[in-house]
Amino acid sequence: MTIQAKNSAREHDNELLVAVAAGNRRALEELYLGYHRRLARFLSRFTARYENVEEIINDTFMVVWQSAKDFRGASQVSTWIIGIAYRTALKSLRRQKNHNNALSLDESPQQTTDPTFDAETQDWLRQGLSRLPIEQRLTLELAYHLGHSLEEIAAITDCPVGTVKARMFHAREKLRQYLPSLGGGRGDAPASSP
């Protein structure tokens, strides 16, 4: 996407959110359909059940509907919406974990096999990601799956930039230990770190 197209998309999101704040249901519908695919693909990396994905997306847009009038433009609309989704997902995933219903390896969504990326490494990666603490994994996914910048992730997660860097560093380091073909290690589970 060119810079011009990005700016135009941002302006359109802003207009939609202003309309949502005024109670315009059509604007909410457009915003919902515009973000649904991105959020669904992102969330389906954490839970295989569509009803969970849908619940998180709808909870997110319920907050958007109720809080649009409070949006002051301190960040982009997309960052604000993804931030709400992040907090909703974090709450939901923690609840699932507490109920011993967190994403199991057997349940995790299968990715299309990339011919240049062998199946064994793909499997190691899937297992490694599922073992990361949820905040570290979300940080990694926000950067790699959604393509967010360091500053955007700090805004989305409502954390200082330093915390985001630290989470990312620990996530990468643990992943290398889990992935022998990538990190040269034995693939043993590393000791837990903050």
Add this chain to the structure above:
Amino acid sequence: MSEQRGRLGCGQPGISALIPWYVNGSIDESERRRIDLHLSECALCRDDLEQERRVYQGMTAETNIAYMPAASLKRLQARIDGAGGADTQASTPAAKRSARRMPWQAVMAASIAVIAVALSLLAADRWMQVRARAAAGSYYTVTTPAPRASGEVIRAVFAPAITLVDLQAILDEAQLRIVAGPSEAGVYSLASNSQRPVASALALLRAHDQVRFAERTPFSVGPGDTP
């Protein structure tokens, strides 16, 4: 920290911590130039970058899953409609005050009103029953002729807890795709992806324990049918 250095580049501050954003392309130009310069001199960080690119590549692989936002949106809208009434009643200060300070006369009046409404509803219900007996039955089933989605040949209902992966696997096997749904009743409209006869796809769906219901759409013409 020495172990970390061994694993993630040379550990130079401001370089290895930014590698993920260098990889995803969101880093600003001046930082990119600084990292480029460092990479030209540091084999450890070049190796780190190469490994990180493999992780990135693995994490950005596309899923085969298709999402259907229309039904989810419908549920959100119903939820907003439901919440709207409750919010209006509970959130205004006047409503909160009156709820706290309702005198006994008001309670009595409210009770009488409730009884009056209940009696009218009972009377209306009796009248409706009499009317219903006189009229022909009117109900809707999943096979009732209704506006059909383009290409629809089968309507199906899947187990409520079916995962997207399982759903996609069943559809792939039967060579079908979703063209509409799920409806309020959880009904999906399916179209054929191939020349496989509809009867064969239908038999496959029915044999699957995650499929609760599968029926050919009335008056549909699909592959394998003689015109």
